[in-house]
Amino acid sequence: xxxxxxxxxxxxxxxxxxxxxxxxxxxxxxxxxxxxxxxxxxxxxxxxxxxxxxxxxxxxxxxxxxxxxxxxxxxxxxxxxxxxxxxxxxxxxxxxxxxxxxxxxxxxxxxxxxxxxxxxxxxxxxxxxxxxxxxxxxxxxxxxxxxxxxxxxxxxxxxxxxxxxxxxxxxxxxxxxxxxxxxxxxxxxxxxxxxxxxxxxxxxxxxxxxxxxxxxxxxxxxxxxxxxxxxxxxxxxxxxxxxxxxxxxxxxxxxxxxxxxxxxxxxxxxxxxxxxxxxxxxxxxxxxxxxxxxxxxxxxxxxxxxxxxxxxxxxxxxxxxxxxxxxxxxxxxxxxxxxxxxxxxxxxxxxxxxxxxxxxxxxxx
Numbered sequence: 611x612x613x614x615x616x617x618x619x620x621x622x623x624x625x626x627x628x629x630x631x632x633x634x635x636x637x638x639x640x641x642x643x644x645x646x647x648x649x650x651x652x653x654x655x656x657x658x659x660x661x662x663x664x665x666x667x668x669x670x671x672x673x674x675x676x677x678x679x680x681x682x683x684x685x686x687x688x689x690x691x692x693x694x695x696x697x698x699x700x701x702x703x704x705x706x707x708x709x710x711x712x713x714x715x716x717x718x719x720x721x722x723x724x725x726x727x728x729x730x731x732x733x734x735x736x737x738x739x740x741x742x743x744x745x746x747x748x749x750x751x752x753x754x755x756x757x758x759x760x761x762x763x764x765x766x767x768x769x770x771x772x773x774x775x776x777x778x779x780x781x782x783x784x785x786x787x788x789x790x791x792x793x794x795x796x797x798x799x800x801x802x803x804x805x806x807x808x809x810x811x812x813x814x815x816x817x818x819x820x821x822x823x824x825x826x827x828x829x830x831x832x833x834x835x836x837x838x839x840x841x842x843x844x845x846x847x848x849x850x851x852x853x854x855x856x857x858x859x860x861x862x863x864x865x866x867x868x869x870x871x872x873x874x875x876x877x878x879x880x881x882x883x884x885x886x887x888x889x890x891x892x893x894x895x896x897x898x899x900x901x902x903x904x905x906x907x908x909x910x911x912x913x914x915x916x917x918x919x920x921x922x923x924x925x926x927x928x929x930x931x932x933x934x935x936x937x938x939x940x941x942x943x944x945x946x947x948x949x950x951x952x953x954x955x956x957x958x959x960x961x962x963x964x965x966x967x968x969x970x971x972x973x974x975x
Contacts, residue, residue: 628657642654676693780801790807941970
């Protein structure tokens with residue numbers, strides 16, 4: 611079966627809740643990446659009619675949202691009930707997959723002659739103990755881990771600070787689903803134990819299959835290799851995860867969708883209206899970037915090594931890019947491309963609250 615590009619885009623927009631705004635819970639299924647800090651909240655607001663206070667309450671009071679190290683080794687904001695999906699769904703299952711999650715620490719591992727999987731067993735145990743009954747900032751956790759690990763780790767752990775090496779280890783340990791990023795107090799993030807934050811620790815008996823299903827529901831038709839890039843895992847690990855749902859998929863062009871989604875894909879129609887998508891937001895994490903941006907000259911301007919712009923969608927098509935800057939109590943939106951100032955201002959207005967601003971100014975480039 612083959613479908614047109616327009617159908618693929620329309621299907622994905624609908625699944626990302628970018629055709630019509632819906633609920634906060636519906637927006638959270640996309641697991642928005644929270645880099646730079648605050649990006650995840652903007653991605654949720656792009657999909658749901660919610661205030662900054664409502665999102666904050668979901669994180670800190672109701673605890674229905676939680677931030678954790680997840681896809682691509684990045685902090686993501688996910689539904690607490692779906693924490694296993696976005697952690698254990700990525701949990702390494704052999705030496706190769708553990709090494710893929712610890713790339714920056716491999717020279718030290720090899721120098722010590724230690725295996726990645728055995729090292730992570732020690733790190734997970736030490737982190738569990740260090741966080742028992744308390745939350746710790748990254749710096750504090752680095753100091754707490756050092757005496758709990760073998761002495762040969764000392765040169766790289768830097769007891770007085772959370773070094774890049776201990777950060778790598780903690781990100782990998784978070785894939786057990788046992789640790790998460792605590793609601794921010796002040797300017798420094800802290801880590802916590804999930805079992806001491808949530809009333810009950812969520813369970814998913816086959817999170818790996820569930821994560822592939824979620825990927826296909828959001829980004830289908832797609833391939834196992836693109837799933838690997840989206841998830842931030844090795845192609846071999848991705849292939850094993852993909853195999854768990856092989857009997858549920860159907861071929862569409864060069865990719866696959868879940869069989870249950872075929873009818874919706876074929877019937878998909880582009881939505882009307884404008885959306886301002888923040889940088890690094892879930893819809894922009896599709897790996898087949900040519901589907902969204904057929905012009906190859908445009909892609910490196912959207913997906914940069916650092917400092918990505920936001921994107922303007924108009925009737926489901928790329929219409930421009932935008933950047934934001936906070937100037938006092940004003941959120942200044944600078945637009946590159948053809949866009950109506952008033953429409954951009956209306957779309958950007960809710961973002962002002964999330965950035966601690968009271969008004970929006972739109973500058974057309």
